[in-house]
């Protein structure tokens with residue numbers, strides 16, 4: 201399982217999350233502030249929006 205660092209847009213907390221290999225991740229829960237972080241409009245998923253990498257699914261398109 202691929203793991204990436206994702207940065208919370210609410211509080212700036214950085215945590216590692218697992219990246220689905222062939223699916224998008226529409227939301228994740230921040231361990232810093234407890235917010236459920238949703239994908240911004242016009243963005244593939246939270247991986248693409250807030251992490252240092254793109255999700256594997258987006259590179260297949």
Ligand SMILES: [Zn+2]
Pocket residue numbers: 208209210211212213230231232233234235
């Ligand atoms: Zn947060």
